[in-house]
Amino acid sequence: MSVIVVGSVAYDGVETPHGKIDRMLGGAATYISLAAAYFTPVKLVGIVGDDFAAEDVDFLASRQIDLAGLERVPGKTFFWAGVYSADMNDRTTLRTDLNVFADFNPKLPETYRGERYLLLGNIQPELQKSVRAQMPQLKLAGGDTMNYWIGDFREALLATIAQWDFLLINDSEARMLSGEQNLRRAAARILKMGPRTLVVKRGEYGAVLFHGDCHFIAPGYLLDDVFDPTGAGDCFAGGFIGYLAGEGFEPSGASLDMAALRRAVIYGSVMGSFCCEKFGVDRFRSLTRAEIDARFQEFQSCTAF
Amino acid sequence: MSVIVVGSVAYDGVETPHGKIDRMLGGAATYISLAAAYFTPVKLVGIVGDDFAAEDVDFLASRQIDLAGLERVPGKTFFWAGVYSADMNDRTTLRTDLNVFADFNPKLPETYRGERYLLLGNIQPELQKSVRAQMPQLKLAGGDTMNYWIGDFREALLATIAQWDFLLINDSEARMLSGEQNLRRAAARILKMGPRTLVVKRGEYGAVLFHGDCHFIAPGYLLDDVFDPTGAGDCFAGGFIGYLAGEGFEPSGASLDMAALRRAVIYGSVMGSFCCEKFGVDRFRSLTRAEIDARFQEFQSCTAF
Numbered sequence: 001m002s003v004i005v006v007g008s009v010a011y012d013g014v015e016t017p018h019g020k021i022d023r024m025l026g027g028a029a030t031y032i033s034l035a036a037a038y039f040t041p042v043k044l045v046g047i048v049g050d051d052f053a054a055e056d057v058d059f060l061a062s063r064q065i066d067l068a069g070l071e072r073v074p075g076k077t078f079f080w081a082g083v084y085s086a087d088m089n090d091r092t093t094l095r096t097d098l099n100v101f102a103d104f105n106p107k108l109p110e111t112y113r114g115e116r117y118l119l120l121g122n123i124q125p126e127l128q129k130s131v132r133a134q135m136p137q138l139k140l141a142g143g144d145t146m147n148y149w150i151g152d153f154r155e156a157l158l159a160t161i162a163q164w165d166f167l168l169i170n171d172s173e174a175r176m177l178s179g180e181q182n183l184r185r186a187a188a189r190i191l192k193m194g195p196r197t198l199v200v201k202r203g204e205y206g207a208v209l210f211h212g213d214c215h216f217i218a219p220g221y222l223l224d225d226v227f228d229p230t231g232a233g234d235c236f237a238g239g240f241i242g243y244l245a246g247e248g249f250e251p252s253g254a255s256l257d258m259a260a261l262r263r264a265v266i267y268g269s270v271m272g273s274f275c276c277e278k279f280g281v282d283r284f285r286s287l288t289r290a291e292i293d294a295r296f297q298e299f300q301s302c303t304a305f
Numbered sequence: 306m307s308v309i310v311v312g313s314v315a316y317d318g319v320e321t322p323h324g325k326i327d328r329m330l331g332g333a334a335t336y337i338s339l340a341a342a343y344f345t346p347v348k349l350v351g352i353v354g355d356d357f358a359a360e361d362v363d364f365l366a367s368r369q370i371d372l373a374g375l376e377r378v379p380g381k382t383f384f385w386a387g388v389y390s391a392d393m394n395d396r397t398t399l400r401t402d403l404n405v406f407a408d409f410n411p412k413l414p415e416t417y418r419g420e421r422y423l424l425l426g427n428i429q430p431e432l433q434k435s436v437r438a439q440m441p442q443l444k445l446a447g448g449d450t451m452n453y454w455i456g457d458f459r460e461a462l463l464a465t466i467a468q469w470d471f472l473l474i475n476d477s478e479a480r481m482l483s484g485e486q487n488l489r490r491a492a493a494r495i496l497k498m499g500p501r502t503l504v505v506k507r508g509e510y511g512a513v514l515f516h517g518d519c520h521f522i523a524p525g526y527l528l529d530d531v532f533d534p535t536g537a538g539d540c541f542a543g544g545f546i547g548y549l550a551g552e553g554f555e556p557s558g559a560s561l562d563m564a565a566l567r568r569a570v571i572y573g574s575v576m577g578s579f580c581c582e583k584f585g586v587d588r589f590r591s592l593t594r595a596e597i598d599a600r601f602q603e604f605q606s607c608t609a610f
Contacts (some may be wrong), residue, residue, distance in 0.1 A: 087486060181392060184527045204525065205510040217524035217607050219511065222489045262610035302522050305567035305606055 001064070002041040003245040005238075006106050006131050006143075007121020009070065010045035012280065013081030013095070015086060018227045024280040025056045027078065028121035028144070031231035036119070037063040038292055039246035043112045045069035045131070047151045049077040051099045059285070068109045074283045075100040088229055089203065108134045117245035119237060122146050125153050125160040132163055139250055142166030142195065144237055150176050162194035165251060168237050170201045178290040183208065187215070196251065199240065199265060201233050209265045216262045219303060221273035221295065230281045232272040239271030240264045263296075270295045289292025307346040309369070309551040310338045310543070311411050311436050311448075312426020314351035314375065317585065318386030318400070322395060323532045328584040330361045332383065333426035336536035339589045340543025340576040342368040343597055345551035348417045349537045354382040354405045364590070368470070380405040393534055394508065413439045422550035424542055427451045430458050430465040437468055444555055447471030447500065449542055455481050467499035470556060473542050475506045488513065489552070492520070501556065502566060504545065504573070506538050510609035514570045520544070521567045524608060525599065526578035533584045537577040544576030545569045568601075575600045 012026030033042045043066040052072065061067055078101035081094040106127060113134055120128040120143030132141055142164045149157050150173060157177075161167055167190065171183060177193075178186035183200065187210040190198050194265060198210040206220040243264045270292055277283045317331030338347045348371040357377065366372055383406035386399040411432060418439055425433040425448030437446055447469045454462050455478060462482075466472055472495065476488060480496075483491035488505065492515040495503050503515040511525040548569045556562060575597055582588045 072518075182530065184529050202510070207506070208527065215527065215607060216610070217527065218610075219522035219524050222513065222520065222522065224487065224489050226487070259610075266610055300610070302520060305521070305523075305564075305571055305605070 001245045001248050002043050002115050003036055003117040003241050004115050005029050005119050008078050009048050011079040014230050015083040016228050021279050022039050028234045031234035032238040033065045034106035035235040036242030037065050039242030045106045047071040047100050047104045052077050072157040073100050084099055088226055106131050119198040119241040125149050125157040128162040140165050144168050164195045166197035167195040168199045174200045208263055214258050218265045218269050226276045229276050232275045235275040236268035236272040243267040266299050306550045306554050307348050307420050308341055308422040308546050309348050310334050310422050310424050311350040312400055313351050315383040319360050319535050320388040321533050326584050332540045336539035337543040338370045340540040341547030342370050343594055344547030350408045350411045352376040352405050355382040357382050378405050386598035393531055402418035403419035411436050424546040430462040434465040445470050449473050469500045472500040473504045474545045479505045512570055519563050523570045525576050534581050537580045540580040541577040548572040571604050
């Protein structure tokens, strides 16, 4: 089953303790699509300028990523630059040039509208809502958001996520959205806002899945080297939705759901961990499905007791 | 099998967002002993002043904790006071009055010296070493330390832990001791300093066990309310050594060890989580072994996939 992925396609400038890259392929929809495409075909929705390189188009197209929904307009592609702290737990944004992304108004090609799985990257909540409205046959929809929308576009965001099956956010965003410091109580509040499933990402510490009365705690994979954490959260989302769509997951009884959702969270963690092993999307140039499944097994052997 | 527990017995003043207690029973050896005593008999080694209350003696003695090694001398018991941040991830020390603890020089009663299991709380490394030398029949010895000893008493600390089977420290201490930022590489270096087993505590995020070439990642239990995190790390240590001693654990083949050590880490996490549910040691006044085993099962159901 194909998954529709909507969000930014960008160029990034990144500096980490391991080095500096002035300009490389990035953007949430790029990372999500690359990760999800290991599990299922992807149909991407995004916008780029006329500076978007042919080699980047070719790379995405080589990975069962349909680019019919990647709009190309005059102007420059979204550019973001940032620098990471020594322990890479914090980053400072140096530059955000929205460029053509400022006018992004996602319209799904006819060939996309009948699909059943939707992952909305972090964009304006009303745009996220408009995409969902273009997909009458959805089985599973959800996505990401960020502190800016939670703080300044709260009503629009609440109206948007009320229609979602799942929400994927980080721990500080979960606390901000719910007004609760304690994660368990924060989750209980958020699950009353609409989504049946909440995944709280905790960076290097893994993720927690909340679904009905159940929760599942997944630790982070212990990497030998973190080269560049950019995109890891998006790759988590890609692994999560990619696995569920690839399996043809249909929301049903809570206990049945929970087993598949747990595996989806682990595949999300696996994809996030690979993302950090090289700069930008570089790890995905060589990564194989066999490596992914081996790491899934490694997760099992590092956590069972 | 009894476990020898050595460390501070104190009174604490604690303020958290949930309230303030001016003076209550505390100290590393107190927390370790109370947690371990759910699994196996404990023989405590510590020092208190003549202000140490009869009700506190009675409480400890009621929990299969042998107090023959609790020295009582003229003067005041060690007093510590601190205040926690709103999210309880940081704390500020307001007062440290070592009092009689300044002259602590642990001497084991004859009835202690033949025991096989030893847990050394965070005290001066040379004192830790002197205790180990008093126990010729040890099967399993290890303990805790802190940034102060790592920074200012490095040589003494290295000589001490070289004789230990396991070391239990938090993540910033592991980074400081090893000089490595990456946790996996930090652990590899520390395992070359002597201990065959390293447990890195990560507060609310759980713990990671390193043993030979294997590692085990245990998530933190998600509490509905954290009232007071004081002593949680010590209770982790108590659950860890208590479980191993109670089972008569003998270091042997790596893979056999690993299964028991994994369970010990989970029991450690369980005990740390209960500790946070009330102020000071209060949760241990009512906690039952059945509740402990139920939470161990809950850990299994929240982490299996």
